[in-house]
Amino acid sequence: MISSPRCELINENYTAAATACDNNRKGFALTNFFCMMFLFGLSLLIVPSGSNSLKAMEKPVVLATTLGAPGGIYKCFESCIERHFTIVPYERFVQRKEQFAARIQALFVWGTSIKVDRELLQSLPNLKAVVNGGVGVDHLDIPLINSFGVKVSNTPHVVDNATADIGMCLMLASARRIVEGHNFSKFRESDEFPETTLGTDVSGATLGIIGMGRIGYKIAKRAQGSENEEKSVGATYCVSMDELLQKSDFIMVVVNLSPQTHKLIGAKEFAMMKPNSTFINISRGLVVDQDALVEALQKKMIRAAALDVTYPEPLPRDHSLLSMPNVIVLPHVGTHTMETSQLMVKRMVTNALAALTGDQLPDEVKA
């Protein structure tokens, strides 16, 4: 077991983790950039549906981008928003800007579904808040948005469990070659599963978590399954990032994207990993040097990779990562459960209402 000075383990604001990150990537002093190793048992070292006109509208008007395809699952959440607001779908806004622009008071965005740039901000003179569904706000230029007198919020806390779950799913699925087995069963070209390689045990393995904020902690809980901060989860703070990379069987990246974490994991880091290790990314694609990841896999410096996030998203169809049987790639669905999405929409509504009444936004993200 390895120990280092105790850090503030649970960071109440996930986004603050980046700010708190050590700027000095060289030598990897991990002051606030929580890095854990576990030995665990798994030992851890619109528009309102009918009307086109806004004349008769009494509720405040918000601009909303669709979650998924237009008319897709986002529809389920409209009623939650429409209880308080009249929704102008972004697609409609684009066609009839002059009709809607002056009335819009809040902008509901999901990740990169819409570019909140100067041009858009200039076109919305009465905008008070950009409410983001999800915790990561790396796609938003907060200083720019704030310079228009517009506040920004995200949805921390409510995404933690779903995101931790996807990390565990990816770890288990990669370790036990679930996707390969599934693809063989469904699409097989011969009747023999190509056991050119075997899976690897999760029980008794060491999981290194890079980014010990709320989500990292939830992952630790799942991996260990017991009770009191790091002790309870069987965690040991690494003295250094190098140590984590060298000793972990599974390395899971959970940091948010910031200038300090951009390409945090690159050739040097992959070179330190064990040949039987599995690399898992549930944060943002740009936290990893993807070319270095491809090379590490091609040269068998690591066993496998499992990614919920890439850059770009989705990857081009001919991207090397997509043709590797030992790589799982998901389309960034870490928070995509019905329950979590519903909680996110509720938080977005709460934040938008606060902005409109001039109250403090409960989840305001400051630059």
Ligand SMILES: O=CC(=O)O
């Ligand atoms: O990617 C998901 C989020 O930022 O919550």
